[in-house]
Amino acid sequence: MxxxxxxxxxxxxxxxxxxxxxxxxxxxxxxxxxxxxxxxxxxxSFSEARNSISIGHWVGWRNYSDMLSDSAFRKSLLTIVIFTAFIVPLTFALSLVLAVLVHTASFGRPIFRTVFFIPTAISYVVASLVWRMGFFNGLPYGFANMVLYWFGSSKVLDWIGTAHPPYYWLVLVTCRLWLQVGFYMILFLAGLQEIDQSLYEASWVDGATPGWTTFRTITLPMLRNTSVAVILLNFIAAFQAFDEFYNILGGGLATSGNVGLARPPLVYLYQVAIGQQDYGRGSAGAFILVAAIIIFTIVQGRIFGFGRRS
Amino acid sequence: MQRDHGNRMGQGLFRRPMSRRGFVQRMIVAGGAVVYAGAENYNYVAAQGKIKLTQWYHQYGEAGTQQAAQRYAQEYTKANPNVEVDMVWKAGDYTTALNAALLTAAGPDVYEGSPTVAMVKAGQCVPLDDLYTPEVKADFNPTNLKGETINGHIYAVKMIDDTGCLYYRKKQFADKGLKPPATFDDLMNLAKELNSGRTKGLFLGNDGGISATLTLLPWSAKQDFLVDNKIVFNTPQTAATYEGLKKLNDSGALLTGSPTDWFDPSAFTQGLAAMQWTGLWAMPGIKKAIGDDFDITPWPAFDANGTPVTFWGGWAEMVNGKSKNIDAAKAFVKWLWIDNATNQKDWALSYGFHVPPRISAAKSATPLQSGPAKEAADNLNKYGKLTPPEWDTAMGTALTDAVSNIVKNGKDAATEVAAAAKKCEEELTREMA
Incomplete structure (x- = not known):
């Protein structure tokens, strides 16, 4: 049973x-x-939603057309493209160089790895304030102005508020570089450790000399998937930039005159949605930005062959 | 194997072995207990027959303000035992937190803010006309009431009035035989004269004064922004004032890139700038730092046809239209900011320096009867200007962007002002729809 x-x-x-x-x-x-x-x-994003997050007052595509015809929003998209054009190649090159240097270091590798990685754990807000109030303030005793003084310059530069030349890009880009290079270095380090050492040994047997030739013909091709991932992550992070722009150029409470110098989409959408309480337009702008990120990502994936077999 | 592993884990965590079912049962009981505890707390207040009001303040910087706000709330409960006031001191970005809370049904009953047309439409504030008897209304400056009136209804009660002053060093001016500026050109010449390498002539904020003087400059040329539901700032005089600001920026006499901004007096007290535009609120701090070696003046007239001005700012109390206890909230606001002159003076003068909005309270406020403080209070009444509630953040952003383009990028002032006016007109049409 x-x-x-x-x-x-x-x-x-x-x-x-x-x-x-x-x-x-x-x-x-x-x-x-x-x-x-x-x-x-x-x-x-399809509703008229001011001081309200209720839906129902449908306005069709009006919020989208309003945002696309808004010169400030279009300018913000251009701003982020410029920022991305600076930050992605710089981060890529610096993190790769650091990873190679740390990987080939004959001593203290864990220490170097930790030292370069530590900034990743720092808040963007904290770093932005240090950059704005400490390193790049416009006073004679600001760090950057002191460096100029040591090199014999008597100029006291306003690094953040000057539009011509736009020194604020230096402040914004160095801040993000310091914060994120360590993270991408770790990704490259992981990629470097995956490369089979016998490939290098075989090339030496064939007469290649260690250095630029092996880097170009072995290391870089073997890092292709890591490189594509780094570029992709870096690109998305750049398009979502907010903290350093808001905290370095924004100046807090009642001072917003510098924000117009370089305002990325997220800062503008923050102003529209949270500042002006226009959640309909803010949401429409957010979806336009998402669409831009997706399009750029697909194009980049096609160019670099993300996901293709090595 | 997996099951065994689960049991071993249970043995490590608890005295008795725990099955997966037992774990889930305990989690459900624990979750229910948390929910019940929250509901119980709510029921406790209701069961007592008490009304619970939540009142939000932004974080005032002056020591003692939080304790004072708490004290007022407790005093009210003492006088009205059936009303419990939960005073919430919101640190950080108050406006963002408040805006988010007002979208929900769980927002504060009473809060600090300024009414806007959009807030009225969204039911985030209620008219408080019934709190304003003719005598009470007559005891507020009409300019002050203008900032709280939308479509003929008053939506707030002013708690404190704030204003701005141009601070300068008395002794320095006397030694050099200088006079306070009467026109914008005077101000520019003074800034250049007092600019001495390490001490800049004037501090108007790290953006070169764009935010701080955005409204002051056109006002000082007798121009305005929004009158009778019309955008009126697209004039050659407005454009000329912003060109003036560009010249001032190009002169090299302005301090920019300071660690603090215009609302903090540190740049002036630490000698980074010889003159600074900041608020009356900073006066106690300035006095503490440099003694009596300072004096103030309003923002100067733009030219001989202009007028001195200052801004009329401050904080006002409002009642949330979504509150479940609107009448009780209104009664509390009336008790605190209309009937209670002692607390109003305490709030305005015992911590920072502000002007009590009630004319009677301001007249009997001893600290405002002499010296620069009296002058600032007088300037507020004589020259104080504010933008109406119809002037919203979107319009402010459009104008700030235009002035930033003029001052920072050297764009044509008339074109930029016209473009900003067009944007503001579109926004106004949308706002009024």
Missing amino acids: TVRVPFWRRSNVEANIAFWVLIAPMLIGLGVFVFWPIVWGLLL
Whole structure:
């Protein structure tokens, strides 16, 4: 006689129930805090929503056309393209150089790795304030002005507020470089450790000399997937830039005259949605930005062959 | 194997082995307990037959303000035992936190802010006309009431008035035989004369005064921004004032890149700038730092046809239209900011320096009866200007961007002002729709 086991006691059913019970909190969390806000934001972008996040007052594509015809928003898109054009190649080159140097260091490799990685753990806001108030303030005793003085210059530069020449790009770019180069260096280090040492040995046997030739013909090609990932992550992070622009140029409370010098889309959308309380236009702008990021990512993926077999 | 592992883990964490089912049961019980505890707390206040009001303040910088706000709330409960006031001191970005809270049903009942047309439309504030008897209304400066009036209804009660002053060193001016500036050109010449390498002539903020003088400059040329629901700033005089600001920036006499901004007096007290535009609120700090060696003047007239000006700022109390206890909230606002002259004077004068909005309270406020403080209070009444509630943040951003283009990028002032006016007109049409 066989004992009839209730279906919920069968091991596979029980395992399934356990799976769903254990994974449910995460799925519910994702749904409530990630997917639902995205859907709600999309609905808001088609609504007139001022001082309100209620949907229903549908305005079709008007918020989108308003944002696209807004010269300040278009200028912000141009600003972020310029910033990306600076920051992505610089971060890529510097983190790769650092990774190669650390990888080939004959001593103290963990120390160098840690030292270069530490800035990643620093808040963007804190770093921005240090850059604005400490390194690049416009006073004679500001660090950057002191450096100029040591080199014999008597000029006291206003690094953040000068439009011609635009020194503020130096401040913004160096701040982000310092913060993120360590992180991408770690990615490259992981990639470097994956390269089979025998490839180098074989090239030496064939007469190649260690240095630029092996770097160009072995290291770089073998790092292709890592490189594409670094560029992709870096590119998305650059398009989402907010903190350093807001904190370095914004100046806080009632001083916003410098923000117009270089205002990325997220800062402008923050002004529209949170400052002006226009959630409809703010959401529309956010989806335009998302579309731009997706298009650039796909184009970049096609060019660099992201996901293609090595 | 997996199951065994689970049990071992349970043994490590608890005294008795715990099954997966037991773990889930305990989690459900614990979650329910948390939810019940929250509900219980809410029910406790309701069960007592008490009304609970939540009142939000932004974080005032002056020592003692938080304790004072708490004290007022407790005094009210003492006088009205059925009302409990939960005073919330919001540190950080107050406006953002408030805006977010006002979107929900769980926002504060009473809060500090300034009414706007959009807030009224969204039901985030209620008219407080019934708190203003003719006598009470007559005791507020009409300019002050203008900032709280939308479509003929008053939506706030002013708590404190703030204003700006141009601070300069008395002794330095006397030694050099200088006089306070009467026109914008005077101010520019003074800034150049007092500019001495390490001490700059004038500090108007790190953006070269764009934010601080955005409205002051056209006002000083007798221009305005929004009158009777019309944008009126697209004039040659307005453009000329912003060209003046560009000249001042190009003169090299302005301090920019200071660690603090125009609302903080450090640049003036630490000798980074000889003159500074900042608020009356900074006067106690300046006095503490440099004694009586300072005097003030309003923002000078732009030219011989202009007028001296200063801004009429401050904070006002409003009642949330989504509050469940609107009448109780209004009664509390009336008690604190209309009836209670002692607390109003305490709030305005015992910590920082502000002008009490009630004319009667300001007249009997001893610290405002002499010296630069009296002059600042008088200037506020004589020259104080404010933008109407219809002037919103989007318009401010459009004009700031235009002036930034003129001052920083050397763009044509008339073209930029015209473009900003067009943007503001579109915004106004949208606002009024």
